[in-house]
Amino acid sequence: MQESWIAERMRHIDSSGIRKVFELARSLKDPVNLSIGQPHFDVPEPIKQAAHAAIDRGDNAYTVTQGIAELREKIQASVDARYGHKDRQVFITSGTSGGLVLALCCTVNPGDEVVVFDPFFVMYPHLVTLAGGKTVYVDTYPDFTIDLDKVKAVLTPKTKAILVNSPANPTGAVIPRDQLRELALLAHERNIVLMSDEVYRVFCYDEPFSSPAEFNEETLVFDGFSKAYGMTGWRLGFAHGPKRLIDEMVKLQQFSFVCAPSIVQHAGVAAWDYDTSRIVSDYRRKRDLLYDGLKDRFDIVKPKGAFYMFPRAPWGTATEFVAEAIRNNLLIIPGRTFSRTDTHFRISYAAEDKTIERGIEILNRLAKR
Numbered sequence: 001m002q003e004s005w006i007a008e009r010m011r012h013i014d015s016s017g018i019r020k021v022f023e024l025a026r027s028l029k030d031p032v033n034l035s036i037g038q039p040h041f042d043v044p045e046p047i048k049q050a051a052h053a054a055i056d057r058g059d060n061a062y063t064v065t066q067g068i069a070e071l072r073e074k075i076q077a078s079v080d081a082r083y084g085h086k087d088r089q090v091f092i093t094s095g096t097s098g099g100l101v102l103a104l105c106c107t108v109n110p111g112d113e114v115v116v117f118d119p120f121f122v123m124y125p126h127l128v129t130l131a132g133g134k135t136v137y138v139d140t141y142p143d144f145t146i147d148l149d150k151v152k153a154v155l156t157p158k159t160k161a162i163l164v165n166s167p168a169n170p171t172g173a174v175i176p177r178d179q180l181r182e183l184a185l186l187a188h189e190r191n192i193v194l195m196s197d198e199v200y201r202v203f204c205y206d207e208p209f210s211s212p213a214e215f216n217e218e219t220l221v222f223d224g225f226s227k228a229y230g231m232t233g234w235r236l237g238f239a240h241g242p243k244r245l246i247d248e249m250v251k252l253q254q255f256s257f258v259c260a261p262s263i264v265q266h267a268g269v270a271a272w273d274y275d276t277s278r279i280v281s282d283y284r285r286k287r288d289l290l291y292d293g294l295k296d297r298f299d300i301v302k303p304k305g306a307f308y309m310f311p312r313a314p315w316g317t318a319t320e321f322v323a324e325a326i327r328n329n330l331l332i333i334p335g336r337t338f339s340r341t342d343t344h345f346r347i348s349y350a351a352e353d354k355t356i357e358r359g360i361e362i363l364n365r366l367a368k369r
């Protein structure tokens with residue numbers, strides 16, 4: 001095989017950061033693993049039963065591209081009740097990631113710029129590259145909220161979209177409602193597509209969830225079932241936004257993902273009715289357990305959502321600190337994986353309490369060096 005077989009765009013896609021952590025992980029025996037970006041609980045029983053029933057009934061074929069009516073209508077009713085927008089249409093995607101791929105491919109022209117907040121979810125810059133665009137970063141250190149002046153400073157005639165994620169991966173930050181409002185109004189005023197990744201929507205611990213769609217009717221929202229119901233491997237998500245844009249995304253889905261997995265869409269109907277409040281309060285308690293265990297020795301912005309914490313490394317670069325943690329049997333992820341800056345590291349508290357407690361003990365010991 002010739003190297004020239006590989007497309008130029010793949011040279012700009014580098015997965016080495018996270019891969020290195022997982023390679024190191026494989027060499028450890030019984031590691032304290034606080035690196036995982038998914039819930040630690042299994043899919044709840046009623047949702048599993050709905051998937052089994054769908055298989056047994058024979059619901060195993062392609063579905064319509066936009067998703068089965070039963071699921072779509074349920075989500076549409078809840079989106080309509082929340083926003084009351086005339087032109088807001090729901091469709092079912094293959095995970096939140098599927099929605100992101102479609103949206104960027106349907107909006108970004110070669111050379112267009114997409115604003116992404118740093119730290120960011122690892123996929124964003126790569127998907128912008130895939131769509132032929134250029135990622136423009138806006139720094140959110142040290143408190144991981146949005147400074148509107150910094151956003152205004154990077155806007156150019158080529159700015160096509162702004163991609164916001166709250167609650168956020170990797171920081172656990174929840175963007176304050178007034179900042180989301182300012183951002184939403186700015187996007188509207190400058191005719192920029194505002195995209196909101198809300199996959200951690202249910203994991204808000206200190207205040208109710210807010211979406212920029214409350215302030216800008218044209219916001220395109222991505223959401224999914226992976227995190228709230230432990231369904232990461234089942235690949236179910238949904239998007240909602242202006243009908244004209246959703247129609248284009250459905251058109252592209254028809255010739256790419258085809259449809260979200262049929263069985264999983266049927267299970268999604270049961271998931272939508274499943275009460276996640278017990279899961280969320282358990283994660284709130286885990287957040288407090290980890291924060292209280294680390295706050296005296298680490299510089300941490302207390303996260304208000306998702307299931308991550310993003311403390312500053314107490315010495316060295318984050319990569320150096322994480323390498324030492326891994327040598328001490330603790331798996332965490334260096335901030336450089338999610339950022340242009342290598343000062344912080346991500347801890348996931350989607351884990352058993354005893355794993356979190358062992359992690360706290362190791363981290364406090366390492367901080368003293």
Ligand SMILES: Cc1ncc(COP(=O)(O)O)c(C=O)c1O
Pocket residue numbers: 037094095096097098121165168169197199223224225226232236237
């Ligand atoms: C911010 C963010 N968006 C999207 C995703 C992908 O979600 P899904 O499994 O629904 O594709 C993740 C998963 O880690 C995430 O952290």
